[in-house]
Amino acid sequence: MGLFGHLKNALNSGSIKDSAPAAPVGGPPTERSIYQSRQNFGVNFGSLFVLEKYIFDEMYVEGGNAECEAIASYARKNGIDATRTKMENHWLNYCSDSDWEWLKSKGIQSIRIPIGYWTVNGGQFTRGTNFESISGVYVNAWNILKDKYINKAKQYNISILVDLHGLPKGANTGDHSGETFKEAGFWNDHKAIDLAVDVCAFIANDLKNYDNVSGLQIVNESVFSNNPSGQERYYRKASNEIRKYNQDIPIIISDGWWPKQWIDFLSRESNGNIGSLGIVIDDHIYRCFSDDDKRKRVEDITNDLPNSVIPEAADNADFIIGEYSCVLDTQSWNNSGNANRDKLVKNYGNKQTEVFKRKAKTGTYFWTFKFQNGDGGEWGIVPMIDRGCIPPRNTSLREPSKEDFDNIFNNIFQQHQNYWLSQNPNEKYEFWRYQEGFITAWSDSVAFLKLDNSRIGRVVAWSYARRMEHTKARGNSRFLWQWDAGFFEALNKFEEHFH
Secondary structure, three states: OOHHHHHHHHHHOOOOOOOOOOOOOOOOOOHHHHHHHEOEEEEEOOOOOOOOOOOOOHHHOOOOOOHHHHHHHHHHHHOHHHHHHHHHHHHHHOOOHHHHHHHHHOOOOEEEEEEEHHHHHHHOOOOOOOOHHHHHHHOOHHHHHHHHHHHHHHOOOOEEEEEEEEOOOOOOOOHHHOOOOOOOOHHHOHHHHHHHHHHHHHHHHHOOOOOOEEEEEOOOOOOOOOOOHHHHHHHHHHHHHHHHHOOOOOEEEEOOOOHHHHHHHHHHHOOOOHHHOOEEEEEEEEEOOOHHHHOOOHHHHHHHHHHHOOOOOHHHOEEEEEEEEEEEOHHHHHHOOOOOHHHHHHHHHHHHHHHHHHHOOOEEEEOOOOOOOOOOHHHOHHHHHHOOOOOOOOOOOOOOOHHHHHHHHHHHHHHHHHHHHHHOOOOOOOHHHHHHHHHHHHHHHHHHHOOOOOOEOOHHHHHHHHHHHHHHHHOOOOOHHHHHHHHHHHHHHHHHHHO
C-alpha cells in the first residue's frame, strides 16, 4: 500500500464516534439498557405511519400508488382538514387495547414502526419536498407516535424501534418510500442527505428520555451498491449527529442486501471494535421475490436457511432481521406440488425462528401486524402465530438459584482448566479471567430475565462494554481471551438451562 493508501485509511478509520457503553459502567443492567440491548421478538406496524396500498387502502380512493400521491389527491378533493382527520383516525385506532394485550400475551417485546421524514415534528421537515403542500395533514402525527405508541407500549414492557422508512428522493424505488421514484436518488443528493441527518438529530434529541425506544433506524432497505459511497457518507454523518444529542440509542443501518459489506465498513470505522459504535445492521429475509428462490422447492428454501441467512461473519456485528414473513412464491409452491402447504409453511416459519436466533441475536420483526381487509395470511403475524408457524415467545420465568449457578459453573470451569492445562501444563493461563467473564455474563443474564424473561441480544456491543470494564479494573493481558471465553460460555449455558 502506498502513502496515499495509508493516508486514505487514516482519514477513514474511526470516523464514526463511539456510543456510550451498552452496559451501565460498573453497575447492573438498567431497564433502559435492557430495552436497548435485549433479544427482541418483534413485529412491524406496517402501513401505520407509512401507508402501503396492499395493507391499508382506505386513503387511496382518489388514486395514487404511494402515500404522497394518495394524500395529495384526497386533499385536493376533500381539503386538508378532512384529510388530517381521516389520517388521525387511522393512526389513533390502528392498535386497540385488546391488540396490545394480544401482543403481550404472545411474548412480543418490540414494535418496529416505519415512519417517513414528513411525519417528524408535525411535518416540519417537508420544506422543498413534495410533501410540503400536504404537511398540514401531519401536524399531530409525531405527538401521536409518542403518546399512543411509545408511551402506550411502555405499559406492556414493549419497546419501539423507530424506523425512518421514507427518505427524501428515495433510498430505494419502493412505494414504501412514500413516493414513486424511478431511481433511488437519495444517495447522491447532498441536500436530501443533509435533510435526513437533521431529521435523525431531531428524533434522537426528542426521544432521548424515552427508556423503551430500542433504536433509531436511519434508513430502510438501502439499494445494493458495489461502491456505496453515498451510504457510507450518510451513515457517518447521521450517526455522528445523533451522538451529539443521544449517546446511547442503538443506531440501525441497512445492509443493502450484502451483510458482509457493512460488517467490513463498521470494522474499518471502529478499528476492529464494532461493539464500540452502538450500531446494529438490519437484514431483511424474503424468499418470495428473487428468480433464484422462485425456481426452488419450498423444502429446499427451508433447508437452505442456515446457509443463506447472513452467511458470513455474523458473530462480528449485531444484527436484526427487520423484516421477514412466511410468504413464498406460487412458483415455489408449484415446484413442491402444493402438497401439505400448512405443514410446509409451519416448517418454514419455525426454521426461520431457529436460524434467526443464532444469526441475528438482537431480534426479529415479522412483516406485518394488521391489514384493513383480512388477516394477511402468510404476511400476517396473527394467523402465523395462531397456526403455529411462528412460535410465540416463552414468557414464564424460572430464575436460577445459587445452587444452579454453582453446579453449572463448577463443572464447566473444571473442564475448561483441564483442557487448557492439557495443551500446555506450564502456561499461566489466568483462569480467573474466565471466571470473572462467566460471572459477569451470568449476572447480567439474570437481570435481563427479570424483565419478562428477556435475554441479552445486542451481544457484540454488550460484551465490548463489559470487556472494557474488566480491562480497566484488572489490566490488559494476552489472556484476555479467557474473559471472552467465560463470558460467552455463560450466555450459552444460561440459554441452554433457562430457555
